[in-house]
Amino acid sequence: xxxxxxxxxxxxxxxxxxxxxxxxxxxxxxxxxxxxxxxxxxxxxxxxxxxxxxxxxxxxxxxxxxxxxxxxxxxxxxxxxxxxxxxxxxxxxxxxxxxxxxxxxxxxxxxxxxxxxxxxxxxxxxxxxxxxxxxxxxxxxxxxxxxxxxxxxxxxxxxxxxxxxxxxxxxxxxxxxxxxxxxxxxxxxxxxxxxxxxxxxxxxxxxxxxxxxxxxxxxxxxxxxxxxxxxxxxxxxxxxxxxxxxxxxxxxxxxxxxxxxxxxxxxxxxxxxxxxxxxxxxxxxxxxxxxxxxxxxxxxxxxxxxxxxxxxxxxxxxxxxxxxxxxxxxxxxxxxxxxxxxxxxxxxxxxxxxxxxxxxxxxxxxxxxxxxxxxxxxxxxxxxxxxxxxxxxxxxxxxxxxxxxxxxxxxxxxxxxxxxxxxxxxxxxxxxxxxxxxxxxxxxxxxxxxxxxxxxxxxxxxxxxxxxxxxxxxxxxxxxxxxxxxxxxxxxxxxxxxxxxxxxxxxxxxxxxxxxxxx
Amino acid sequence: xxxxxxxxxxxxxxxxxxxxxxxxxxxxxxxxxxxxxxxxxxxxxxxxxxxxxxxxxxxxxxxxxxxxxxxxxxxxxxxxxxxxxxxxxxxxxxxxxxxxxxxxxxxxxxxxxxxxxxxxxxxxxxxxxxxxxxxxxxxxxxxxxxxxxxxxxxxxxxxxxxxxxxxxxxxxxxxxxxxxxxxxxxxxxxxxxxxxxxxxxxxxxxxxxx
Numbered sequence: 001x002x003x004x005x006x007x008x009x010x011x012x013x014x015x016x017x018x019x020x021x022x023x024x025x026x027x028x029x030x031x032x033x034x035x036x037x038x039x040x041x042x043x044x045x046x047x048x049x050x051x052x053x054x055x056x057x058x059x060x061x062x063x064x065x066x067x068x069x070x071x072x073x074x075x076x077x078x079x080x081x082x083x084x085x086x087x088x089x090x091x092x093x094x095x096x097x098x099x100x101x102x103x104x105x106x107x108x109x110x111x112x113x114x115x116x117x118x119x120x121x122x123x124x125x126x127x128x129x130x131x132x133x134x135x136x137x138x139x140x141x142x143x144x145x146x147x148x149x150x151x152x153x154x155x156x157x158x159x160x161x162x163x164x165x166x167x168x169x170x171x172x173x174x175x176x177x178x179x180x181x182x183x184x185x186x187x188x189x190x191x192x193x194x195x196x197x198x199x200x201x202x203x204x205x206x207x208x209x210x211x212x213x214x215x216x217x218x219x220x221x222x223x224x225x226x227x228x229x230x231x232x233x234x235x236x237x238x239x240x241x242x243x244x245x246x247x248x249x250x251x252x253x254x255x256x257x258x259x260x261x262x263x264x265x266x267x268x269x270x271x272x273x274x275x276x277x278x279x280x281x282x283x284x285x286x287x288x289x290x291x292x293x294x295x296x297x298x299x300x301x302x303x304x305x306x307x308x309x310x311x312x313x314x315x316x317x318x319x320x321x322x323x324x325x326x327x328x329x330x331x332x333x334x335x336x337x338x339x340x341x342x343x344x345x346x347x348x349x350x351x352x353x354x355x356x357x358x359x360x361x362x363x364x365x366x367x368x369x370x371x372x373x374x375x376x377x378x379x380x381x382x383x384x385x386x387x388x389x390x391x392x393x394x395x396x397x398x399x400x401x402x403x404x405x406x407x408x409x410x411x412x413x414x415x416x417x418x419x420x421x422x423x424x425x426x427x428x429x430x431x432x433x434x435x436x437x438x439x440x441x442x443x444x445x446x447x448x449x450x451x452x453x454x455x456x457x458x459x460x461x462x463x464x465x466x467x468x469x470x471x472x473x474x475x476x477x478x479x480x481x482x483x484x485x486x487x488x489x490x491x492x493x494x495x496x497x498x499x500x501x502x503x504x505x506x507x508x509x510x511x512x513x514x515x516x517x518x519x
Numbered sequence: 520x521x522x523x524x525x526x527x528x529x530x531x532x533x534x535x536x537x538x539x540x541x542x543x544x545x546x547x548x549x550x551x552x553x554x555x556x557x558x559x560x561x562x563x564x565x566x567x568x569x570x571x572x573x574x575x576x577x578x579x580x581x582x583x584x585x586x587x588x589x590x591x592x593x594x595x596x597x598x599x600x601x602x603x604x605x606x607x608x609x610x611x612x613x614x615x616x617x618x619x620x621x622x623x624x625x626x627x628x629x630x631x632x633x634x635x636x637x638x639x640x641x642x643x644x645x646x647x648x649x650x651x652x653x654x655x656x657x658x659x660x661x662x663x664x665x666x667x668x669x670x671x672x673x674x675x676x677x678x679x680x681x682x683x684x685x686x687x688x689x690x691x692x693x694x695x696x697x698x699x700x701x702x703x704x705x706x707x708x709x710x711x712x713x714x715x716x717x718x719x720x721x722x723x724x725x726x727x728x729x
Contacts, residue, residue, distance in 0.1 A: 008532070008533035008534075008536040008537050009533050010533070010534075010537060011530035011531075011533055011534050012530075043708070046708060047708050047709040048709075050708070050709045050710065051705075051709045063550070064548070064549040064550045067546070067548040067549040067550075068549045070546050070548065071545060071546055071547055071548070071549055074543050074544070074545040074546055075545050077540070077543045078542070078543050078545055080540075081535070081540060081542060081543070083531050083535070084528050084531050084532055084535075087528070087531075088528070097692070102523075103522070103523040103524040103526075103527050104523060104527075105523050105526055105527060109523060153716070154706070155704050155706040155707070155715065156706035159706070172705065172706050172709060174706060174707075175709065178708060179707055179708060182707060201704075201707040201708070201710060201712045202712045202713075202714065204707060205704055205707070205712050205714060205715045206714070208715065209714075209715055209716055212716065213630070213716075216626070216716070217625075217626040217627050217630055217665075218626075218627075230691070232691075233691035233692065235691050235692075241702070241703050241704055241705065241715075242702050242703070242704045242706075242715035242716050242717065243664065243702035243715055243716035243717020243718070244715070244716045246660065246664050246696065246716075246717060247664065247716055247717075249660075250659075250660040250661050250664060251626050251661055251665075261527065261531070268686075268689075268691045269683075269686065269687070271686050272549075272551070272682050272683035272686040272687075273549065275682050275686070275697075276549075276682050283705050283709075283711075285699075285711075286567060286570075286645070286646045286647065286699070287643075287646035287647065287648045287682075287697070287699040288699065289571070289698070289699050289700050289701070289702055289703045289717070290696065290697065290698060290699075290702065290717060291696070291697035292660075292694075292695075292696055292697075293689075293691075293694070293695040293696075293697075294694045294695075295691060295692050295693075295694070298653070298693075298694045300622040300659060301622075301653055301659035301660055301661075301694050302659070302660055302661075302694060310527070312527045312530065316527065316530035316531050316533075316534050317534070319531060319534035319535065319538070320533070320534035320537045320538050321538060322538040322540060325538065325540075
């Protein structure tokens with residue numbers, strides 16, 4: 001593909017097939033299964049209510065929280081506007097400091113680069129720091145396919161990996177598991193684990209420590225993501241809690257970091273904003289236990305070989321959308337997941353993407369596209385929301401997620417052309433313009449009672465209306481419409497009674513006033 | 520065929536040309552340059568560290584060796600690692616084995632240490648954060664990571680009120696670690712548990728007159 005000067009071409013979405021940006025089934029279908037899982041809903045309800053309370057407490061204690069959000073939002077918008085120069089600056093600085101920078105157009109290319117770099121070290125295993133970017137591109141699956149064993153070292157990622165499960169939350173990928181389930185996974189899957197292991201979280205954490213200790217001390221290669229990359233200095237940042245990040249970033253000889261191109265920040269000083277926004281929004285702590293900042297290679301301290309892989313994988317396609325572009329400002333704190341009434345009930349798996357919840361519902365279609373004609377599960381994601389707006393309020397960089405969802409719904413409708421819904425709306429408009437026809441239609445709607453079950457709801461309609469009833473129950477139409485009740489003797493009597501009541505109330509009020517005036 | 524680099528940069532330029540947005544001015548109205556008196560910074564810093572379940576020992580500089588010795592004894596430490604450049608007198612109150620770190624010490628050898636004693640580059644009171652940057656007395660990053668007990672000496676004069684003031688003290692090119700309490704996880708039911716892969720115990724000796 002070539003680009004001619006003066007003729008910008010819309011950047012392509014990554015080819016499907018690699019990575020984890022598309023589920024197997026549409027959201028309503030997937031959510032339907034998840035909603036049947038009582039254990040999942042109890043686990044999620046408990047965890048999200050805990051974290052919501054903590055977040056409100058620590059964001060509330062900063063008098064300049066709103067100013068920090070404004071600064072964070074503007075820094076991100078400014079970054080997107082100046083992305084080419086900032087990335088070139090980052091590349092130059094990292095290279096000057098002894099690092100090597102690679103560019104990847106899509107998931108497949110990034111996977112190949114990482115696998116090649118690992119093979120060049122002679123190692124057949126890597127330790128991994130939790131990273132959304134490597135989840136997104138399906139790096140673990142690719143490494144395994146070429147004979148390299150990846151070891152996830154974040155506790156939640158380890159739980160997910162051991163259980164051959166999928167992550168369901170940005171911050172806590174195993175949020176759908178409770179302590180009893182985690183205990184069982186460890187008993188079943190960690191070789192040599194104490195068979196007396198109980199479900200106390202501290203003991204479970206200790207079991208993970210014991211299991212991974214030897215790996216950390218002997219690993220030759222680590223793979224990480226990055227929370228921030230500073231263009232001005234070439235500094236990269238990983239924000240974490242357990243120390244597994246520090247282990248991976250410090251002990252092995254070779255470090256490979258995969259970073260989405262949107263993670264760059266212009267200045268080192270910008271950290272003063274994001275190191276306040278991120279921990280308070282994500283774990284609800286004033287500061288996360290550990291943050292590592294490194295710039296290229298430092299002789300005698302940490303890896304001798306550092307590689308930075310800059311990843312596109314649909315980010316440039318998102319950037320070409322004036323409205324949708326805001327989704328790239330996300331700093332992956334997961335506050336929007338924790339406040340979302342939809343996420344809290346369905347969990348993360350229903351979204352089918354590495355990025356679940358409200359931000360996932362906008363980011364996933366932005367990155368991977370939605371092919372309406374092909375029944376793409378991604379085209380169901382913009383509808384996985386009640387548009388209540390809690391996500392917008394919680395977002396530390398003020399991404400207006402509800403507006404992005406509405407925009408994506410608009411784009412989806414534009415793509416789909418003529419649908420049953422559109423025809424139905426057209427028919428409704430025609431009927432509503434003619435009162436006589438409207439009354440007749442309303443009378444006919446009483447027939448809906450025939451379809452309703454004993455609980456008074458219609459849960460299944462025949463095609464072509466099944467699309468409507470698939471994801472919602474409809475209350476059966478009432479015996480009588482409001483208009484016909486209003487015109488009946490009973491309606492007129494009720495109206496007269498109400499008028500009389502209102503008149504006497506007004507008279508009483510007036511006499512109250514008179515008394516007050518008299519005193 | 521274009522290189523991946525040229526392709527990605529070309530795509531970004533195309534995207535920005537297709538969807539141009541006006542330049543934004545970044546508002547920086549959040550609190551910066553705050554100065555708090557010593558006693559307030561000490562109280563805030565201590566409160567935050569205790570909240571993280573770190574040990575806190577405020578003392579005057581002349582008591583450093585006594586306190587460090589006491590802490591190491593209390594935890595039954597027999598072998599302690601120290602970075603090059605650490606003030607040797609800080610260990611005068613300790614009778615066990617002291618090993619000075621260098622780049623040839625392997626991770627497994629670090630794992631055989633019971634504790635590590637380091638200095639620090641800066642602190643942040645509002646978040647209870649300590650900054651290490653690999654300067655003399657602080658050591659390479661692996662040293663303050665692998666041993667299970669980290670005793671960190673912090674001079675109150677280097678503890679700033681908030682995050683912006685502390686970040687302003689940092690030297691970007693130095694490998695920098697921000698430490699806020701012992702290692703912890705919230706991965707099980709989003710409940711915080713102290714003690715995972717990093718040091719499970721953090722003890723901070725705050726020198727109030729240094």
